[in-house]
Amino acid sequence: MKLAIASGKGGTGKTTVSVALALSAESAVTYLDCDVEEPNGKLFLQPEVESSQNVSVSVPVVNRNRCTGCGDCADICQFNAIVTQGEYAMVFPELCHSCGGCVYVCPERAITEEMHPIGSLNRGQAGNVRYIEGLLNVGVSMATPVIDAVKDHASEGVTIIDSPPGTSCSMVSTVRDADFVLLVTEPTPFGLHDLKIAVKTLEELKRPFAVIINRFEETDNCVDRFCADEGIAVLLRIPDNRKVAEAYSRGESLLSALPELKDEFSQLLSAIQLALESGESA
Amino acid sequence: MKIAFTTASSTLNGELDPKFGRAPGFLIYDTDQQNTQYLNNNLNSDSAQGAGIQAAQDVIAAGVQYLVTGSCGPKATQVLKSAGVKIFNSDSVTLNECLELLNSGKLTEA
Numbered sequence A: 001m002k003l004a005i006a007s008g009k010g011g012t013g014k015t016t017v018s019v020a021l022a023l024s025a026e027s028a029v030t031y032l033d034c035d036v037e038e039p040n041g042k043l044f045l046q047p048e049v050e051s052s053q054n055v056s057v058s059v060p061v062v063n064r065n066r067c068t069g070c071g072d073c074a075d076i077c078q079f080n081a082i083v084t085q086g087e088y089a090m091v092f093p094e095l096c097h098s099c100g101g102c103v104y105v106c107p108e109r110a111i112t113e114e115m116h117p118i119g120s121l122n123r124g125q126a127g128n129v130r131y132i133e134g135l136l137n138v139g140v141s142m143a144t145p146v147i148d149a150v151k152d153h154a155s156e157g158v159t160i161i162d163s164p165p166g167t168s169c170s171m172v173s174t175v176r177d178a179d180f181v182l183l184v185t186e187p188t189p190f191g192l193h194d195l196k197i198a199v200k201t202l203e204e205l206k207r208p209f210a211v212i213i214n215r216f217e218e219t220d221n222c223v224d225r226f227c228a229d230e231g232i233a234v235l236l237r238i239p240d241n242r243k244v245a246e247a248y249s250r251g252e253s254l255l256s257a258l259p260e261l262k263d264e265f266s267q268l269l270s271a272i273q274l275a276l277e278s279g280e281s282a
Numbered sequence B: 001m002k003i004a005f006t007t008a009s010s011t012l013n014g015e016l017d018p019k020f021g022r023a024p025g026f027l028i029y030d031t032d033q034q035n036t037q038y039l040n041n042n043l044n045s046d047s048a049q050g051a052g053i054q055a056a057q058d059v060i061a062a063g064v065q066y067l068v069t070g071s072c073g074p075k076a077t078q079v080l081k082s083a084g085v086k087i088f089n090s091d092s093v094t095l096n097e098c099l100e101l102l103n104s105g106k107l108t109e110a
Helices: A014-024 A041-045 A072-076 A101-105 A144-151 A169-175 A189-204 A222-230 A242-249 A261-278 B051-061 B074-082 B095-103
Strands: A002-006 A029-033 A048-062 A082-084 A089-091 A111-126 A129-136 A158-162 A180-185 A209-216 A234-239 B002-006 B025-030 B035-040 B066-069 B086-089
Touching: A002 A014, A002 A169, A014 A029, A014 A041, A014 A158, A014 A180, A014 A209, A014 A261, A029 A041, A029 A144, A041 A129, A048 A089, A048 A144, A072 A082, A072 A101, A082 B051, A089 B074, A101 A111, A111 A144, A129 A144, A144 A169, A169 A189, A180 A189, A180 A261, A189 A209, A189 A222, A209 A222, A222 A234, A234 A261, B002 B095, B025 B051, B025 B095, B051 B074, B066 B095, B074 B086
Parallel strands: A002 A158, A002 A180, A029 A129, A029 A158, A180 A209, A209 A234, B002 B066, B066 B086
Antiparallel strands: A048 A111, A082 A089, A111 A129, B002 B025, B025 B035
């Protein structure tokens, strides 16, 4: 089961929940940190790092001796990553999406490809938890190839996928093939505003989902009202408790501050697994 | 020679647009023929990325030697310079003013 943890607004508690879920699982679990711009699951899980490898993408290289400046490559490129400046073609590798179209259409066979590293994939083990994170190199803006490389490591059993915040490319590519998505939010106007966008996104992607409210205080709050109105299940409400922030600041998981939540998290995992197996929504 | 101005206007009485890559279009003034031609830039201003790069390619293909604009991004500048196009920045309002300043050497080359 691939369970993605997303949000709308950042800082609502995705990693907090992802780590708690991983530590509450009763059997071996895989943790994929797809927040590749700043993966932070390892701060809490503290895995023994076993291996690290580069993630690279292919970008075109123009042989100016063969290039006639015909512009066929520029015409096919949907990303303006290759253009002719009159005499020859110029490449902007950071815009390239590695489709290979320019290589294919060049009538002079003047274009070849070379690999550019854009990030790394780091693997390790923390007790029961097999940990894999993607880390985007500084200065690179294209996260999706690194995210895809991390997702290749989903296991047959339970895979917890910590997603980037927001609802743009990075989040979409992380959650698009998840079996179930948990949206973590906070009961504030900003939390609700961005939750609504995340809900629309998941509906577009046709992902089954439910909500977890973090920093919960009052029963009558804007998020609960919205979810009730929309028929969205709220599966857990984590209380707003200073002990949680204190534990977090020490790099300790939510469960070390509120150990009573461990049972709730493992029941949550079982409930979602059961619901998926029986084909019902949670 | 040909001078391009970033603008929405089809005459030299119009106003200079401060942008290059997502400018509405370019008015190309041919100093030899003493005429103007407008090149629409709508397709590029709507693109998700690389608008300046593509606009640069279009301006070069139109045979322009001088470009006058508010400012031009680093990638577009790279493409233009590689083809020998000279870029001049101006914050003047009308194209006629820009032309005067250019002719009297008062605009600095970027």
